[in-house]
Amino acid sequence: MTAKLVQGYEVVIGFETHTQLSTRSKIFSRASVAFGAEPNTQACAVDMALPGTLPVMNMGAVERAIEFGLAVNAHIAERSIFARKNYFYPDLPKGYQISQFEIPVVQGGEVSFFLEEGKETVRKTVRLERAHLEEDAGKSLHEDFIGQSGIDLNRAGTPLLEIVTQPDMRSSDEAVAYAKELHKIVTWVGICDGNMQEGSFRCDANVSVRKPGQPLGTRREIKNLNSFKFMQQAIDYEVRWQIDQIEDGHAIQQATVLFDPDTGETRAMRTKEDAADYRYFPDPDLPPLVIGRDWVERVKGEMAELPRVMAERFVKDYALPEYDATQLTQSKAVAAYFEATAKACGQAKLASNWIMGEVSRRLNVSEMGIEQAPVSAAQLAALIGRISDNTISNNAARQVFEGLWNKEGPSGSEGDVDAIIEAKGLKQMNDTGELEKIIDEVLAANPKNVEEFKAGNAKALNGLVGPIMKASKGKANPGQVNALLMKKLGG
Ligand code: ADP
């Protein structure tokens, strides 16, 4: 696949994503990680780095790292090491962050997803470099109204899994699609609540540009992108900015930048530190993290079916195209809705079309999740049943769906598909005798069209079908109308 160029430049993006793990307590202490508590009410002696305290590994955090590794087909290290990443910052009282450096717990793996490219849908795979466990730092709170800053250590020691990709993405669209897929995986597996506003899933985008065929350009890292919309805007701005710089003859300086949603611009925060600046060394307070094969096997056995495995099953069991199967496994709720519908009506492809089409469209308009959909899987299945047994046309089915969605229907049988079809008079005319009568009348009233059709003008047929459908009040079955017309006109 050839990469799309921007003003003759190839865009290169790699992601670092901090996912907050869904444990109840911190990674090295027993303090709570609940969101929104009063400052410093959830920081214990370990989190405050009081002298003499020691970190103790939270095995729940390790288990979640294992789950992630299994979900992305990575290697789970049997032995990984915690390191001290040394730097000074007021919200880091220890003077170092405990992280993993040389030997991370999760190594390799990949995330793949579909991407619309023009009219085509292509599958894209992003290779992961690693995912490592680490603790979060505290927060500085700048209280402008009193002109003072305070330190809140509630967040200190919150367990994070930092997921790092290879520089495999080639556009902001790909980057956003990757981030959405990763978000889906971590929330599906349940290792992270995925709440981007609360900072449970924050992405850093490393962006560089180069002329095709050249070595990688110098990157700038956009920090803490906490919405998919800002992610796209920030990367697009950054790409244009870097190209402008290079075109003006300036070299790109490696830097960490912030995106300002108000101006839509990225701004340099600091020049980038190198690994050497952090003086990494193994933390003598923590033994190596040892994960036996039996532990990995046990975790694997307890994990719910993964989205990609479920998608493969949908292809196999329901004969769905790969694209449909991937769309329908966007969330567990959508997948469950699909399976319930498909099983109840026995028409998997129609169920898929309706869910990806009308159902999604209505959900989007009303900003709802499928859990809140006013049309149940059973109702949708009943509706699909009435399309496939020719009771109603596709067009009529959309009106019935609308009725179901708005909880219409004769009092006492609201939400009943057949009652709505009856009440709206949408039943297709499947009585050939009645339809033939209408056709004969229309043919008699439009001799010119009949003549033209017989003379070889196929388009003249439209002039006949229209009035027939109209005379039947839209209830004629278009396929049947065509067949009968052909018979009568000898076409
Ligand atoms: P750090 O940012 O902590 O120094 P790395 O050097 O491992 O860590 O790189 C972090 C991320 O930057 C990775 O996702 C990697 O794929 C990406 N990256 C590295 N070089 C480039 C580049 N030239 N352009 C874009 N992304 C890059």
Ligand code: MG
């Ligand atoms: Mg980085």
